[in-house]
Amino acid sequence: MSEPSKEVVEIRPASTEEDWKAVKAIAVNGITGQSKNLSQQVFWHPIYLAACGFVFLGVHRLANMTEGNTFLRxxxxxxxxSASFxxxxxxxxxxxxxxxxxxxxEDTGNLRDENLKHFYLAYLNKDRLIGIIGLLPxxxxxxxxxxxxxxxxxxxxKFYKFAYDLLDVALNDAKKLNQNKVSAKVFTxxxxxxxxxxxDGFEPVVDEAFDYLSFFGLRxxxxxxxxKDRLKRNQTSRN
Structure with missing residues (x-):
């Protein structure tokens, strides 16, 4: 009986035009894809749920007055x-x-063409692209x-277990820049x-609202x- 093939992840710097296009596409999709997370976050906000509940009660009462309601209805x-809201x-x-x-x-954004060469790509078994990370100087x-x-x-x-391989490469790259602090930008x-x-030891230094949707928790x-103060990689904290 043959043994299952071992999964091997290779981290490569983005060094070709094809790499840069892939980085930009993945990064843009990663940002636009978060709209679904935000809409669900808004939907489960108490105020939004209350509004949804009031509308449901109104529609239910109107339907009851006109045609009557069954459990299925x-x-x-x-x-x-719910789907409409x-x-x-x-x-x-x-x-x-x-x-x-x-x-x-745009030229003022972190995905401007000049920045794309500061990204790394993770490939599973040499040919499947599973992730990216950028470390801006x-x-x-x-x-x-x-x-x-x-x-x-x-x-x-499904490949989150390899995510820290990317992070470690970025942090090792940061050490070569003779800097003590490393920052990271992310949306909630x-x-x-x-x-x-x-x-992994990162602590928030900025937590800002930037849109009216921040009322629902977007930051x-x-x-x-x-x-300098980072401890050796703690595998248990990365599960």
């Missing part, structure tokens, strides 16, 4: 109202993250407060990445860690 009304909220969420992605690829556009800055740490969810809608950075967070 009540369930269907609930599903219809979720769909309505997806529109501004999608518009916001599309706008953010557009800003990032202190003087790059988009770097925070003249520190090396991690941006667009994206990994396909990217919950796994945010929690992973915190568990732009910048975290930092000290390279």
């Amino acid at each position: 009540t369930i269907l009304l609930g599903v219809f109202v 979720l769909t309505v909220m997806e529109i501004p969420c999608r518009k916001l993250f599309s706008s953010l992605a557009d800003e990032m690829v 202190p003087d790059a556009v988009g770097a925070y407060n003249h520190t090396p800055t991690i941006v667009h740490w994206n990994v396909i969810p 809608t990217d919950k796994w990445i945010l929690q992973s950075l915190k568990s 732009h967070v910048i975290l930092q860690t000290s390279l």
Whole structure:
């Protein structure tokens, strides 16, 4: 009986035009894809749920006055109202993250062409691209407060177990820049990445609202860690 093939991850610097196009596409999709996370976050907010509940009660009462309600009809009304509220909220969420992605690829954004060479790509078994990470040097556009800055740490969810391979490469690269502090930028809608950075010793230094949707918990967070004080990799904290 043959043994299962071992999964091998190779981290490569983005060094060709094809690499840069892949980095930009993955990073942009990673940003725009967070609109779904935000719309769900808004939907489960107590105020939004209350509004949804009031509308449901109104529709239910109106239906009861006209045709009467059965249990099945009540369930269907609930599903219809919930789906309508979720769909309505997806529109501004999608518009916001599309706008953010557009800003990032401009000359003043962290995905400007000059920055793409500061990214790494993770390949599984040499040919399957499963993730990217960027480490902007202190003087790059988009770097925070003249520190090396991690941006667009994206990994396909089923391969999260390899995500720290990318992070380690970025941190090792940061050490070569003779800097003590390393920063990272992330939105609160990217919950796994945010929690992973915190568990790896990064601490928030900026937590800012930047849009009216921040009322529902959307924040732009910048975290930092000290390279000098970092302990050896703790595998248990990375699970």
